[in-house]
Amino acid sequence: MASRIRLEDRECPLSTTVAHVGEWWTLLILHDCFDGYTRFDQFQENLGISSSMLTTRLKALVGDRLLERRPYQTNPARHEYVLTDLGRSLRPVIVALAAWGNARLAPDQRSMILVDAATGEEVEPVVVDAATGRRLDDSEAFVYTSGPAAGRAMRTRYPRDVKERP
Template structure:
């Protein structure tokens, strides 16, 4: 019988990513950080999260390099949590998740929509190939293949594809 493997121990980058930021509270904390929240009490009040859970998640995000902990007050010392470059880089993923959730709702059921900051018009986020601009939602046009660091098992899973 195969033993259970933690997601972050798997070779797959999706498993590794989920191991780092896929936890429910982590995504909501990051969403709040993108909305400008930086202080413990702001996160706690907005999310209704327990202080022990919030402390655990913030420590993890700081350890992962997603947030930076900075003092903003002396006597007593108080800290704020600011997105790093790595943290800011996950915004498109969170935007895409929210858009996917909204796509399953009627327009009048949506409690939050993404709009252009200048025009106020609703936008439809999509994931595209940077080189061609083609949407990546076509699972036949875009497929995974084994990368340079792939194990034999990963190579067996993904038959090498590419230009012929």
């Protein structure tokens, strides 16, 4: 039997990302961090996660440099988990995932909505091209091409010249 390819060993950036944040507890812990939670007991109480699973996920988030573990008390030793710049850069991804989930619910079924902090008005997050402001939800208008580090399989799947796409 052939061994399975680990996601983080694949060339695709989506596979690499999923290897780091694809586990659902990870996304929920990060979501709590964006809401200001930093301490083990806060995560555990809010999420209802077992201490062993929380310990495992926090260690992975620190190892992936998405969170930083900092002491806040010496006797007994206690640590908090603070988002790094890399971790903070995931906020738009998590906001987009929540928005995708909410878009499939009737407005009266949503338990959480994103609002403008200044006005309190509900907002609709979308992913746009920074240069043009065009929405990226049109799969015909935006396609992948191989990047400079692409291997043979990636170059075959995503030709550099978009006119060569199947």
